[in-house]
Amino acid sequence: MTARDPVVVVGAGLAGLSASLHLAARGRDVLVVEGRDAPGGCCGSATSGPYRFDTGPSVLTMPGVLAATFGAAGVDMDGVLPLRRLDPSYRLAFPDGSRLDVVAGAERMAGNVRELCGPAEAARYLRFRRRLGRLFEAEWSSFIDADMTRLRSMARPYALLKLAAAGGFRRLDRWVSDQLTDERLIQAHTFQSLYLGLAPHQALAIYAIVAHMDTVNGVFFPSHGGMHAIPQALADVAEKSGATFRYGVMAERVETDTSGVTAVRLETGERLPASHVVVACDLPRAHAGLLPEKTADWRLRTPRYSPSCLVMHFGLDTPLPDQAHHTLHFGRHWKEGFDALAAGRPQPDPSLLITHPGDSTLSVLEPAPNLTSSTDWDHLIQRLRNHLASLGYDLPPPRLTIDPPAWARLGHSAGTPFALDHRFRQTAWLRPSGRSRVPRLHFAGMYTAPGVGVPPALISGRLAAARILEDAP
DSSP, rough: OTTOEEEEEOBBBBHHHHEEEEHTTTTTTEEEEESSSSSSSTSSSEEEEEEEEEOSSSSSSSSHHHHHHHHHOOOOOHHHOOEEESSEEEEEOTTOOOEEEEEEHEEEEEEEHHHHHHHHHHHHHHHHHHHHHHHHHHHIIIISSSOOOSSTTOOOOHHHHHHHHHTTBBBHHHHTTTTTOOHHHHHHTTTGGGTTOOOOOOOOOOOOHHHHIIIOOOOOOEESOOHHHHHHHHHHHHHHHHHHEEOOOEEEEEEEEEEEEEEEEETTTTTEOEEEEOSSSOOHIIIIIIOOOOGGOGGGSOOOOOEEEEEEEOOOOOTTTOSEEEEOOOOOOOOHHHHHHHHHOOSSSOOOEOOOOSSSEEEEEEEEEOOSSOOOHHHHHHHEEEEETOOOOOOOOSSSSHHHHHHHHHHHGOOTOOOOOOOOOHHHHGSSSSOSTTTTTTEETTTSSTSSSSSHHHHHHHHHHHHHHHSOO
Protein backbone atom coordinates (compact mmCIF):
# COMPACT_ATOMS: atom_id res chain seq x y z
CA MET A 1 0.00 0.00 0.00
CA THR A 2 1.17 3.48 -0.87
CA ALA A 3 -0.57 6.84 -0.55
CA ARG A 4 -0.78 6.94 -4.35
CA ASP A 5 -2.74 3.68 -4.54
CA PRO A 6 -6.43 4.18 -5.34
CA VAL A 7 -9.31 3.88 -2.96
CA VAL A 8 -11.03 0.61 -3.91
CA VAL A 9 -14.79 0.59 -3.47
CA VAL A 10 -16.44 -2.83 -3.41
CA GLY A 11 -19.99 -2.51 -4.68
CA ALA A 12 -21.65 -0.02 -7.05
CA GLY A 13 -24.92 0.31 -5.19
CA LEU A 14 -26.08 3.72 -4.03
CA ALA A 15 -23.73 3.80 -1.03
CA GLY A 16 -20.70 2.78 -3.08
CA LEU A 17 -21.59 5.26 -5.81
CA SER A 18 -21.98 8.06 -3.28
CA ALA A 19 -18.60 7.30 -1.70
CA SER A 20 -16.96 7.06 -5.11
CA LEU A 21 -18.41 10.33 -6.36
CA HIS A 22 -17.44 12.27 -3.23
CA LEU A 23 -13.90 10.89 -3.31
CA ALA A 24 -13.34 11.38 -7.04
CA ALA A 25 -14.71 14.91 -6.85
CA ARG A 26 -12.04 15.69 -4.25
CA GLY A 27 -9.28 14.42 -6.50
CA ARG A 28 -8.77 10.93 -5.05
CA ASP A 29 -8.06 8.02 -7.39
CA VAL A 30 -11.04 5.66 -7.10
CA LEU A 31 -11.56 2.15 -8.47
CA VAL A 32 -15.02 0.60 -8.12
CA VAL A 33 -15.43 -3.17 -8.34
CA GLU A 34 -18.94 -4.46 -9.03
CA GLY A 35 -19.96 -8.07 -9.58
CA ARG A 36 -22.95 -7.21 -11.73
CA ASP A 37 -22.73 -5.75 -15.21
CA ALA A 38 -24.25 -2.37 -14.27
CA PRO A 39 -24.41 -0.03 -11.30
CA GLY A 40 -27.37 0.03 -8.93
CA GLY A 41 -27.16 -2.79 -6.40
CA CYS A 42 -30.54 -2.86 -4.65
CA CYS A 43 -31.70 -0.06 -6.97
CA GLY A 44 -31.60 -2.48 -9.87
CA SER A 45 -33.35 -3.09 -13.15
CA ALA A 46 -34.63 -6.09 -15.07
CA THR A 47 -36.12 -6.60 -18.52
CA SER A 48 -38.59 -9.13 -19.88
CA GLY A 49 -39.46 -8.82 -23.54
CA PRO A 50 -40.39 -5.18 -24.21
CA TYR A 51 -40.82 -4.37 -20.51
CA ARG A 52 -38.30 -2.91 -18.08
CA PHE A 53 -38.86 -3.06 -14.32
CA ASP A 54 -37.27 -1.31 -11.37
CA THR A 55 -36.41 -4.12 -8.96
CA GLY A 56 -35.65 -1.95 -5.94
CA PRO A 57 -37.10 1.23 -4.45
CA SER A 58 -40.06 2.64 -6.34
CA VAL A 59 -39.79 6.30 -5.28
CA LEU A 60 -37.31 8.77 -3.85
CA THR A 61 -37.67 10.83 -0.68
CA MET A 62 -35.46 13.69 0.53
CA PRO A 63 -34.24 14.62 -2.97
CA GLY A 64 -31.96 17.24 -1.44
CA VAL A 65 -29.66 14.43 -0.28
CA LEU A 66 -29.32 13.21 -3.86
CA ALA A 67 -28.88 16.76 -5.15
CA ALA A 68 -26.07 17.33 -2.63
CA THR A 69 -24.36 14.14 -3.83
CA PHE A 70 -24.27 15.45 -7.39
CA GLY A 71 -23.36 18.88 -6.04
CA ALA A 72 -20.19 17.46 -4.50
CA ALA A 73 -18.93 17.14 -8.09
CA GLY A 74 -20.23 20.58 -9.06
CA VAL A 75 -23.13 19.07 -11.01
CA ASP A 76 -26.69 20.44 -10.95
CA MET A 77 -29.00 17.45 -10.51
CA ASP A 78 -31.74 19.01 -12.62
CA GLY A 79 -29.41 18.92 -15.60
CA VAL A 80 -28.56 15.22 -15.36
CA LEU A 81 -31.53 13.70 -13.50
CA PRO A 82 -34.70 15.79 -13.52
CA LEU A 83 -37.28 14.62 -10.97
CA ARG A 84 -41.02 15.12 -10.68
CA ARG A 85 -42.97 15.19 -7.46
CA LEU A 86 -45.75 12.60 -7.32
CA ASP A 87 -49.15 13.98 -6.43
CA PRO A 88 -50.67 12.04 -4.82
CA SER A 89 -47.65 10.58 -3.09
CA TYR A 90 -49.76 7.57 -2.14
CA ARG A 91 -53.33 6.44 -2.55
CA LEU A 92 -54.34 4.59 0.61
CA ALA A 93 -57.18 2.11 0.16
CA PHE A 94 -58.80 0.79 3.34
CA PRO A 95 -60.76 -2.44 3.84
CA ASP A 96 -64.02 -0.53 4.43
CA GLY A 97 -63.86 0.78 0.86
CA SER A 98 -62.74 4.30 1.77
CA ARG A 99 -59.54 5.83 0.48
CA LEU A 100 -57.21 8.72 1.23
CA ASP A 101 -54.94 10.45 -1.26
CA VAL A 102 -51.76 11.77 0.38
CA VAL A 103 -51.22 15.06 -1.42
CA ALA A 104 -48.78 17.96 -1.33
CA GLY A 105 -49.47 20.95 0.91
CA ALA A 106 -50.80 21.12 4.46
CA GLU A 107 -54.16 22.63 3.61
CA ARG A 108 -54.83 20.32 0.66
CA MET A 109 -53.96 17.31 2.78
CA ALA A 110 -56.08 18.57 5.68
CA GLY A 111 -58.95 18.92 3.21
CA ASN A 112 -58.66 15.25 2.26
CA VAL A 113 -58.52 14.29 5.92
CA ARG A 114 -61.60 16.45 6.60
CA GLU A 115 -63.52 14.72 3.84
CA LEU A 116 -62.60 11.26 5.13
CA CYS A 117 -62.54 11.75 8.90
CA GLY A 118 -64.33 15.00 9.71
CA PRO A 119 -63.29 18.54 10.69
CA ALA A 120 -62.12 17.69 14.22
CA GLU A 121 -59.67 15.08 12.92
CA ALA A 122 -58.47 17.51 10.24
CA ALA A 123 -57.60 20.01 12.98
CA ARG A 124 -55.81 17.29 14.93
CA TYR A 125 -53.97 16.33 11.74
CA LEU A 126 -52.59 19.84 11.27
CA ARG A 127 -51.30 19.88 14.87
CA PHE A 128 -49.81 16.41 14.35
CA ARG A 129 -48.13 17.54 11.13
CA ARG A 130 -46.43 20.38 13.01
CA ARG A 131 -45.20 17.92 15.67
CA LEU A 132 -43.84 15.68 12.92
CA GLY A 133 -41.86 18.66 11.69
CA ARG A 134 -40.41 19.34 15.14
CA LEU A 135 -39.40 15.70 15.50
CA PHE A 136 -37.74 15.77 12.10
CA GLU A 137 -35.78 18.92 12.98
CA ALA A 138 -34.65 17.42 16.30
CA GLU A 139 -33.40 14.28 14.63
CA TRP A 140 -32.10 14.88 11.13
CA SER A 141 -28.85 16.81 11.54
CA SER A 142 -27.83 15.27 14.87
CA PHE A 143 -28.64 11.59 14.39
CA ILE A 144 -29.25 10.81 10.71
CA ASP A 145 -27.09 13.13 8.65
CA ALA A 146 -24.20 12.57 11.07
CA ASP A 147 -21.36 10.12 11.61
CA MET A 148 -22.34 7.55 14.26
CA THR A 149 -19.11 5.55 14.28
CA ARG A 150 -17.98 6.89 17.67
CA LEU A 151 -19.91 6.33 20.89
CA ARG A 152 -19.48 9.98 21.77
CA SER A 153 -21.54 10.82 18.67
CA MET A 154 -24.63 9.71 20.60
CA ALA A 155 -23.66 11.63 23.75
CA ARG A 156 -25.14 14.97 22.72
CA PRO A 157 -27.19 16.04 25.74
CA TYR A 158 -28.97 18.98 24.14
CA ALA A 159 -29.88 16.99 21.01
CA LEU A 160 -31.08 14.03 23.10
CA LEU A 161 -33.17 16.28 25.33
CA LYS A 162 -34.69 17.96 22.29
CA LEU A 163 -35.52 14.57 20.78
CA ALA A 164 -37.01 13.33 24.06
CA ALA A 165 -39.09 16.51 24.39
CA ALA A 166 -40.50 15.84 20.92
CA GLY A 167 -41.57 12.36 22.11
CA GLY A 168 -39.00 10.46 20.06
CA PHE A 169 -38.37 7.72 22.63
CA ARG A 170 -41.99 6.66 22.99
CA ARG A 171 -43.47 3.81 20.95
CA LEU A 172 -44.56 4.89 17.51
CA ASP A 173 -48.15 3.63 17.69
CA ARG A 174 -48.81 5.36 21.01
CA TRP A 175 -47.16 8.60 19.95
CA VAL A 176 -49.34 8.80 16.84
CA SER A 177 -52.58 7.59 18.45
CA ASP A 178 -52.24 10.20 21.20
CA GLN A 179 -52.62 12.83 18.49
CA LEU A 180 -54.92 11.23 15.93
CA THR A 181 -58.10 9.28 16.60
CA ASP A 182 -59.25 7.85 13.26
CA GLU A 183 -57.70 4.40 12.85
CA ARG A 184 -57.26 4.92 9.11
CA LEU A 185 -55.25 8.08 9.65
CA ILE A 186 -53.16 6.36 12.32
CA GLN A 187 -52.38 3.55 9.87
CA ALA A 188 -51.48 6.13 7.22
CA HIS A 189 -48.73 7.49 9.50
CA THR A 190 -47.45 4.26 11.06
CA PHE A 191 -47.31 1.73 8.21
CA GLN A 192 -43.89 3.19 7.31
CA SER A 193 -42.39 1.29 10.27
CA LEU A 194 -42.53 -1.78 8.04
CA TYR A 195 -39.77 -0.16 5.94
CA LEU A 196 -37.69 -0.45 9.13
CA GLY A 197 -38.58 -4.09 9.75
CA LEU A 198 -40.72 -3.39 12.80
CA ALA A 199 -44.36 -3.21 13.84
CA PRO A 200 -45.63 0.22 14.96
CA HIS A 201 -45.89 -1.07 18.54
CA GLN A 202 -42.21 -2.10 18.42
CA ALA A 203 -40.68 0.92 16.67
CA LEU A 204 -39.62 4.06 18.50
CA ALA A 205 -41.41 7.29 17.65
CA ILE A 206 -38.14 8.65 16.26
CA TYR A 207 -39.07 6.73 13.13
CA ALA A 208 -42.20 8.82 12.63
CA ILE A 209 -39.84 10.98 10.60
CA VAL A 210 -40.21 8.42 7.80
CA ALA A 211 -43.86 9.44 7.64
CA HIS A 212 -42.69 13.06 7.56
CA MET A 213 -40.41 12.29 4.61
CA ASP A 214 -43.24 10.58 2.74
CA THR A 215 -46.30 12.63 3.57
CA VAL A 216 -44.88 16.12 4.20
CA ASN A 217 -41.64 16.41 2.22
CA GLY A 218 -43.13 14.32 -0.58
CA VAL A 219 -42.00 11.54 -2.86
CA PHE A 220 -40.29 11.96 -6.22
CA PHE A 221 -39.56 9.96 -9.33
CA PRO A 222 -37.11 10.46 -12.21
CA SER A 223 -38.72 12.07 -15.24
CA HIS A 224 -37.08 9.49 -17.50
CA GLY A 225 -35.68 6.01 -16.99
CA GLY A 226 -37.34 5.03 -13.73
CA MET A 227 -35.52 4.65 -10.42
CA HIS A 228 -32.61 2.87 -12.07
CA ALA A 229 -31.76 6.19 -13.71
CA ILE A 230 -30.47 7.32 -10.29
CA PRO A 231 -27.49 4.93 -10.03
CA GLN A 232 -26.79 5.32 -13.73
CA ALA A 233 -26.53 9.09 -13.35
CA LEU A 234 -24.40 8.80 -10.21
CA ALA A 235 -22.01 6.40 -11.94
CA ASP A 236 -21.76 8.71 -14.97
CA VAL A 237 -20.90 11.72 -12.81
CA ALA A 238 -18.43 9.70 -10.71
CA GLU A 239 -16.72 8.46 -13.87
CA LYS A 240 -16.52 11.97 -15.32
CA SER A 241 -14.97 13.05 -12.02
CA GLY A 242 -12.23 10.46 -12.46
CA ALA A 243 -13.50 7.22 -10.90
CA THR A 244 -12.86 3.96 -12.75
CA PHE A 245 -15.48 1.17 -12.78
CA ARG A 246 -14.85 -2.57 -13.19
CA TYR A 247 -18.13 -4.39 -13.82
CA GLY A 248 -18.75 -8.13 -13.98
CA VAL A 249 -15.97 -9.11 -11.61
CA MET A 250 -16.24 -10.12 -7.96
CA ALA A 251 -13.97 -9.03 -5.14
CA GLU A 252 -12.76 -12.19 -3.43
CA ARG A 253 -10.67 -10.96 -0.51
CA VAL A 254 -9.64 -7.75 1.23
CA GLU A 255 -5.96 -8.11 2.10
CA THR A 256 -4.39 -6.56 5.19
CA ASP A 257 -1.12 -6.52 7.08
CA THR A 258 -0.11 -5.12 10.45
CA SER A 259 -0.49 -1.57 9.15
CA GLY A 260 -4.04 -2.06 7.83
CA VAL A 261 -5.56 -2.50 4.39
CA THR A 262 -3.19 -3.27 1.53
CA ALA A 263 -5.20 -4.56 -1.44
CA VAL A 264 -8.31 -6.21 -2.82
CA ARG A 265 -7.94 -9.59 -4.49
CA LEU A 266 -10.38 -10.31 -7.34
CA GLU A 267 -11.89 -13.67 -8.26
CA THR A 268 -9.69 -13.59 -11.37
CA GLY A 269 -6.60 -13.61 -9.14
CA GLU A 270 -5.78 -9.99 -9.95
CA ARG A 271 -4.53 -7.97 -6.99
CA LEU A 272 -5.59 -4.31 -6.68
CA PRO A 273 -3.30 -2.31 -4.34
CA ALA A 274 -5.41 0.04 -2.22
CA SER A 275 -4.77 3.01 0.03
CA HIS A 276 -8.25 2.58 1.52
CA VAL A 277 -11.10 0.12 0.93
CA VAL A 278 -14.81 0.87 1.20
CA VAL A 279 -16.94 -2.27 1.45
CA ALA A 280 -20.40 -1.23 0.25
CA CYS A 281 -22.14 -4.57 -0.19
CA ASP A 282 -24.12 -7.04 1.94
CA LEU A 283 -22.16 -6.88 5.19
CA PRO A 284 -22.87 -10.30 6.76
CA ARG A 285 -21.84 -12.00 3.52
CA ALA A 286 -18.73 -9.83 3.35
CA HIS A 287 -17.75 -10.90 6.86
CA ALA A 288 -18.31 -14.54 5.84
CA GLY A 289 -15.60 -14.53 3.18
CA LEU A 290 -14.49 -11.21 1.71
CA LEU A 291 -13.14 -9.75 4.95
CA PRO A 292 -10.42 -11.03 7.28
CA GLU A 293 -11.66 -12.50 10.57
CA LYS A 294 -10.11 -9.67 12.58
CA THR A 295 -12.60 -7.23 11.02
CA ALA A 296 -15.59 -8.91 12.73
CA ASP A 297 -18.05 -6.50 14.35
CA TRP A 298 -19.64 -7.57 17.63
CA ARG A 299 -22.85 -5.88 16.50
CA LEU A 300 -23.33 -8.64 13.91
CA ARG A 301 -23.03 -11.58 16.31
CA THR A 302 -26.80 -11.98 16.61
CA PRO A 303 -28.26 -10.01 13.71
CA ARG A 304 -32.02 -9.44 13.64
CA TYR A 305 -33.12 -9.18 10.05
CA SER A 306 -36.09 -7.29 8.66
CA PRO A 307 -38.93 -9.20 7.05
CA SER A 308 -38.59 -9.69 3.31
CA CYS A 309 -41.08 -9.27 0.48
CA LEU A 310 -42.66 -11.11 -2.41
CA VAL A 311 -42.71 -8.98 -5.56
CA MET A 312 -44.48 -9.59 -8.85
CA HIS A 313 -43.79 -7.51 -11.95
CA PHE A 314 -46.42 -7.37 -14.70
CA GLY A 315 -46.29 -6.09 -18.26
CA LEU A 316 -49.47 -4.37 -19.46
CA ASP A 317 -50.77 -3.59 -22.91
CA THR A 318 -52.08 -0.22 -21.72
CA PRO A 319 -51.82 1.79 -18.48
CA LEU A 320 -54.57 1.23 -15.93
CA PRO A 321 -57.06 4.10 -15.80
CA ASP A 322 -57.26 6.18 -12.60
CA GLN A 323 -54.39 4.27 -11.00
CA ALA A 324 -51.98 6.24 -8.81
CA HIS A 325 -48.24 5.70 -9.01
CA HIS A 326 -48.47 4.18 -5.53
CA THR A 327 -51.56 2.49 -4.10
CA LEU A 328 -51.41 0.85 -0.70
CA HIS A 329 -54.21 -1.64 -0.02
CA PHE A 330 -54.44 -2.18 3.73
CA GLY A 331 -55.36 -5.63 5.02
CA ARG A 332 -58.18 -6.15 7.49
CA HIS A 333 -56.02 -7.56 10.27
CA TRP A 334 -53.58 -4.72 10.97
CA LYS A 335 -51.83 -5.75 14.19
CA GLU A 336 -52.15 -9.47 13.45
CA GLY A 337 -50.33 -8.93 10.17
CA PHE A 338 -47.33 -7.35 11.89
CA ASP A 339 -47.36 -10.05 14.59
CA ALA A 340 -47.32 -12.77 11.93
CA LEU A 341 -44.29 -11.27 10.18
CA ALA A 342 -42.47 -10.90 13.51
CA ALA A 343 -43.11 -14.59 14.16
CA GLY A 344 -41.85 -15.57 10.70
CA ARG A 345 -45.29 -16.28 9.20
CA PRO A 346 -47.07 -14.75 6.20
CA GLN A 347 -49.61 -12.05 6.99
CA PRO A 348 -53.13 -13.54 7.27
CA ASP A 349 -54.64 -10.72 5.19
CA PRO A 350 -51.66 -8.90 3.71
CA SER A 351 -51.37 -5.24 2.90
CA LEU A 352 -50.16 -4.75 -0.67
CA LEU A 353 -48.20 -1.95 -2.31
CA ILE A 354 -49.10 -1.54 -5.99
CA THR A 355 -46.70 0.55 -8.09
CA HIS A 356 -47.85 1.69 -11.53
CA PRO A 357 -45.37 4.22 -12.97
CA GLY A 358 -47.53 4.76 -16.02
CA ASP A 359 -45.32 3.07 -18.59
CA SER A 360 -47.36 -0.14 -19.02
CA THR A 361 -45.75 -1.88 -16.08
CA LEU A 362 -47.20 -2.69 -12.70
CA SER A 363 -45.44 -4.13 -9.65
CA VAL A 364 -46.98 -5.65 -6.54
CA LEU A 365 -45.16 -5.99 -3.22
CA GLU A 366 -46.40 -8.14 -0.36
CA PRO A 367 -44.40 -8.06 2.90
CA ALA A 368 -43.25 -11.60 3.65
CA PRO A 369 -41.12 -13.52 6.16
CA ASN A 370 -37.40 -13.73 5.57
CA LEU A 371 -35.52 -17.01 5.29
CA THR A 372 -34.88 -17.42 9.01
CA SER A 373 -38.22 -19.28 9.00
CA SER A 374 -39.80 -21.78 6.63
CA THR A 375 -42.57 -20.75 4.22
CA ASP A 376 -44.30 -22.44 1.27
CA TRP A 377 -43.40 -19.84 -1.32
CA ASP A 378 -45.34 -21.47 -4.18
CA HIS A 379 -48.49 -21.30 -2.07
CA LEU A 380 -47.81 -17.67 -1.15
CA ILE A 381 -47.29 -16.75 -4.81
CA GLN A 382 -50.63 -18.28 -5.79
CA ARG A 383 -52.35 -16.64 -2.83
CA LEU A 384 -51.06 -13.26 -3.98
CA ARG A 385 -52.48 -13.81 -7.48
CA ASN A 386 -55.86 -14.64 -5.95
CA HIS A 387 -55.68 -11.61 -3.66
CA LEU A 388 -55.02 -9.28 -6.58
CA ALA A 389 -58.02 -10.69 -8.42
CA SER A 390 -60.21 -10.12 -5.35
CA LEU A 391 -59.12 -6.46 -5.34
CA GLY A 392 -60.26 -6.09 -8.94
CA TYR A 393 -56.89 -6.30 -10.71
CA ASP A 394 -57.29 -8.24 -13.97
CA LEU A 395 -53.66 -8.92 -14.79
CA PRO A 396 -51.77 -11.19 -17.18
CA PRO A 397 -49.26 -13.71 -15.79
CA PRO A 398 -46.33 -11.94 -14.12
CA ARG A 399 -43.23 -11.36 -16.17
CA LEU A 400 -40.96 -11.61 -13.13
CA THR A 401 -41.49 -12.88 -9.58
CA ILE A 402 -38.95 -12.31 -6.81
CA ASP A 403 -39.49 -14.21 -3.55
CA PRO A 404 -37.12 -14.40 -0.54
CA PRO A 405 -35.14 -17.37 -1.97
CA ALA A 406 -34.60 -15.26 -5.11
CA TRP A 407 -33.46 -12.30 -2.98
CA ALA A 408 -30.94 -14.65 -1.34
CA ARG A 409 -29.65 -15.73 -4.75
CA LEU A 410 -29.18 -12.04 -5.56
CA GLY A 411 -26.85 -11.74 -2.58
CA HIS A 412 -29.10 -10.62 0.28
CA SER A 413 -28.55 -12.26 3.66
CA ALA A 414 -31.61 -14.04 5.09
CA GLY A 415 -33.34 -13.43 1.76
CA THR A 416 -34.32 -9.86 2.61
CA PRO A 417 -33.41 -6.72 0.64
CA PHE A 418 -34.14 -4.64 3.77
CA ALA A 419 -31.06 -5.68 5.80
CA LEU A 420 -31.24 -5.44 9.60
CA ASP A 421 -34.34 -4.13 11.31
CA HIS A 422 -34.16 -0.86 13.23
CA ARG A 423 -34.79 -1.98 16.79
CA PHE A 424 -32.95 0.14 19.35
CA ARG A 425 -29.95 -2.17 19.58
CA GLN A 426 -29.50 -1.90 15.80
CA THR A 427 -29.77 1.87 15.61
CA ALA A 428 -27.14 4.65 15.34
CA TRP A 429 -23.90 3.66 17.12
CA LEU A 430 -25.41 0.25 17.92
CA ARG A 431 -25.80 -0.54 14.22
CA PRO A 432 -22.74 -2.17 12.53
CA SER A 433 -20.07 0.49 12.34
CA GLY A 434 -18.94 2.23 9.20
CA ARG A 435 -15.43 2.36 10.69
CA SER A 436 -13.40 -0.84 11.02
CA ARG A 437 -10.82 -1.64 13.66
CA VAL A 438 -8.51 -2.35 10.72
CA PRO A 439 -6.93 0.94 9.59
CA ARG A 440 -8.18 2.32 6.26
CA LEU A 441 -11.07 -0.15 5.99
CA HIS A 442 -14.54 1.40 5.85
CA PHE A 443 -18.12 0.21 5.42
CA ALA A 444 -21.13 1.85 3.77
CA GLY A 445 -24.64 0.81 2.92
CA MET A 446 -27.89 -0.07 4.61
CA TYR A 447 -26.30 -2.36 7.20
CA THR A 448 -24.52 0.68 8.65
CA ALA A 449 -25.99 3.86 10.13
CA PRO A 450 -28.16 5.67 9.28
CA GLY A 451 -29.81 2.54 7.84
CA VAL A 452 -32.23 1.43 5.14
CA GLY A 453 -33.49 3.60 2.28
CA VAL A 454 -32.15 5.69 -0.58
CA PRO A 455 -31.22 8.82 1.44
CA PRO A 456 -29.53 6.81 4.25
CA ALA A 457 -27.51 4.80 1.71
CA LEU A 458 -26.29 7.99 0.04
CA ILE A 459 -25.44 9.50 3.43
CA SER A 460 -23.48 6.42 4.50
CA GLY A 461 -21.37 6.67 1.36
CA ARG A 462 -20.67 10.35 1.97
CA LEU A 463 -19.66 9.61 5.58
CA ALA A 464 -17.25 6.87 4.46
CA ALA A 465 -15.69 9.28 1.96
CA ALA A 466 -15.38 11.98 4.63
CA ARG A 467 -13.45 9.62 6.93
CA ILE A 468 -11.04 8.79 4.11
CA LEU A 469 -10.57 12.44 3.23
CA GLU A 470 -9.62 13.17 6.83
CA ASP A 471 -6.45 11.15 6.22
CA ALA A 472 -3.53 12.70 4.40
CA PRO A 473 -3.60 11.65 0.72
